[in-house]
Amino acid sequence: MNRIHRKVEYALIALKHMRSKAPGERTTVKEIAAQYGCPTDVTARVLQALAGKSVLNSEQGAHGGYMIAKDLSRVSFYELLEMILGPMGVAKCLQEAQEGACDLRETCNIVSPIQLLNRKLSDFYRSLSVAELIEGGRVNRTREASRTAGTPVVEAEV
Amino acid sequence: MNRIHRKVEYALIALKHMRSKAPGERTTVKEIAAQYGCPTDVTARVLQALAGKSVLNSEQGAHGGYMIAKDLSRVSFYELLEMILGPMGVAKCLQEAQEGACDLRETCNIVSPIQLLNRKLSDFYRSLSVAELIEGGRVNRTREASRTAGTPVVEAEV
DNA sequence: TTAAACTCGGACCTTTTTAGGCCGAATTAG
DNA sequence: CTAATTCGGCCTAAAAAGGTCCGAGTTTAA
Numbered sequence: 001m002n003r004i005h006r007k008v009e010y011a012l013i014a015l016k017h018m019r020s021k022a023p024g025e026r027t028t029v030k031e032i033a034a035q036y037g038c039p040t041d042v043t044a045r046v047l048q049a050l051a052g053k054s055v056l057n058s059e060q061g062a063h064g065g066y067m068i069a070k071d072l073s074r075v076s077f078y079e080l081l082e083m084i085l086g087p088m089g090v091a092k093c094l095q096e097a098q099e100g101a102c103d104l105r106e107t108c109n110i111v112s113p114i115q116l117l118n119r120k121l122s123d124f125y126r127s128l129s130v131a132e133l134i135e136g137g138r139v140n141r142t143r144e145a146s147r148t149a150g151t152p153v154v155e156a157e158v
Numbered sequence: 159m160n161r162i163h164r165k166v167e168y169a170l171i172a173l174k175h176m177r178s179k180a181p182g183e184r185t186t187v188k189e190i191a192a193q194y195g196c197p198t199d200v201t202a203r204v205l206q207a208l209a210g211k212s213v214l215n216s217e218q219g220a221h222g223g224y225m226i227a228k229d230l231s232r233v234s235f236y237e238l239l240e241m242i243l244g245p246m247g248v249a250k251c252l253q254e255a256q257e258g259a260c261d262l263r264e265t266c267n268i269v270s271p272i273q274l275l276n277r278k279l280s281d282f283y284r285s286l287s288v289a290e291l292i293e294g295g296r297v298n299r300t301r302e303a304s305r306t307a308g309t310p311v312v313e314a315e316v
Numbered sequence: 317t318t319a320a321a322c323t324c325g326g327a328c329c330t331t332t333t334t335a336g337g338c339c340g341a342a343t344t345a346g
Numbered sequence: 347c348t349a350a351t352t353c354g355g356c357c358t359a360a361a362a363a364g365g366t367c368c369g370a371g372t373t374t375a376a
Contacts, residue, residue, distance in 0.1 A: 001163075001239075001243040001244055001245075001246065001247070001362095002239065002243065002246050002247070002248060002279075003247070003248055003249060003250070004248045004249065004275070005159075005334075005335090006334075006335065006336095007334090007335085009249065009268065009272070012268045012271055012272075013262075013266070013267055013268050016267050016268055016271070017267065028350085028351065028352090029351080029352080030350090030351085035265065036262055036265045036266065036267065037261055037262050037264075037265055038262070039335075039336055039337080040336095040337090041335095041336065041337060041338085042335065042336060042337090044352075044353080045353095045354085047352090048352075048353065048354085051352085058351095058352065058353090059343090059344080059351085059352080060342075060343040060344060060350095060351055060352040060353075061342090061343045061344025061345060061349095061350070061351055061352080062343090062344055062345045062346070062348095062349060062350040062351065063344075063345060063346090063350075063351085064343080064344070064345090064350075064351045064352060065350095065351070065352085066352090077275075081159075081160065085159040085160065086159055087159075088159065088160050089159070089160070089161070090160060090161055090162045091161060091162065091167065092161070103195060104171075104194060104195050104196070106195075107193065107194045107195055108171070108194065109171055109174050109175065109194065110167065110170045110171050110174055110292070112294030113170055113174070113291045113292055113293075113294050114167070114170075115294075116290075116291060116294055117162070117235075117286075117291060120282075120286065121160075121282070124278075124279075124282045128275075128278065132274075133271045133274060133275060134268070134271055135271075136270030136271050136273075136274055159333095163363075163364090164363075164364065164365095165363090165364085186321085186322065186323090187322085187323080188321085188322085197364080197365055197366080198365095198366090199365065199366060199367085200364070200365060200366090202323075202324080202325095203324090203325085205323090206323075206324065206325080209323090209324095216322095216323065216324090217322085217323080217372090217373080218321095218322055218323045218324075218371075218372040218373060219320095219321070219322055219323080219371095219372045219373025219374060220319095220320065220321040220322060220372090220373055220374040220375070221321075221322080221373075221374060221375095222321075222322045222323060222372080222373070222374090223321095223322070223323085224323090
């Protein structure tokens with residue numbers, strides 16, 4: 001178990017797809033849906049979310065579509081998750097401003113363990129860039145990357 | 159989002175509880191349910207799972223119950239997760255020997271990214287000991303720990 | 317030998333979350 | 347004006363998570 005959400009997969013698929021395109025060339029949802037079999041609407045929403053956070057640039061109308069707007073080696077997987085799924089929290093009690101609180105909050109003996117886990121997991125996700133993920137581990141040598149290089153995102157230093 | 163399962167929380171609660179007991183003293187599910195408000199049956203199942211993997215020692219009958227049987231600083235969070243939730247895999251495609259395979263497997267462009275993520279996440283969970291988690295980060299100075307010390311489980315070295 | 321206090325484990329139900337689809341509106345190029 | 351797109355609200359179905367019931371096996375002790 002311990003799956004990531006399908007939406008996140010679709011995001012990665014789309015981003016990887018766009019990454020292989022010439023700079024300035026746009027990608028439509030339809031195109032992705034057709035090529036990879038992703039459900040159109042869900043994928044659309046995901047891309048909208050990413051556009052909202054300006055990881056993507058979107059344009060409506062004919063000849064519209066999406067293109068990557070941020071250097072993906074500077075976008076962490078943590079950020080991607082939050083954009084798509086909302087604020088991270090490994091337990092209900094970490095997400096106050098939520099509807100119903102945890103039943104055990106009065107008697108719970110593991111608040112600090114939970115907080116520790118949340119912190120560590122967040123740090124881990126923050127240490128992983130979307131570019132690194134998409135490239136499957138191999139350090140990016142594409143034009144995008146070398147254009148903005150700077151910090152080449154080393155393997156795990158959590 | 160990105161919650162851990164409730165079962166895992168119950169496991170941590172129970173383990174932390176048992177950790178504070180004198181060696182040899184047993185804990186019943188009823189006791190935990192009463193003290194922390196965990197649902198009895200669910201908690202029972204979790205403890206059964208841990209007993210099955212001999213993290214706990216169980217004894218039936220009157221005066222029965224559970225006690226910790228393994229040095230928790232030598233049990234990784236990864237192992238705990240697997241005991242409770244089964245084999246880890248961030249995506250369906252990583253868990254063949256499952257019912258229905260992923261629809262996209264023919265056209266998917268993110269197999270290696272998914273594998274990378276799964277590997278890294280696994281490594282992260284493996285680097286975290288249950289003892290470390292339960293103690294909320296503070297290095298364990300309890301009798302259990304110093305009795306078996308050895309490797310004091312340093313902070314993150316992923 | 318009987319009763320009480322446990323763990324064990326199967327089957328089942330309920331609620332929540334996730335996934336996906338439908339449709340109409342707004343936007344833009346030709 | 348029309349076709350191609352993003353945008354966003356709402357709704358349904360499927361799956362997972364969370365929890366309950368209940369009967370059976372074990373062990374202690376009255």
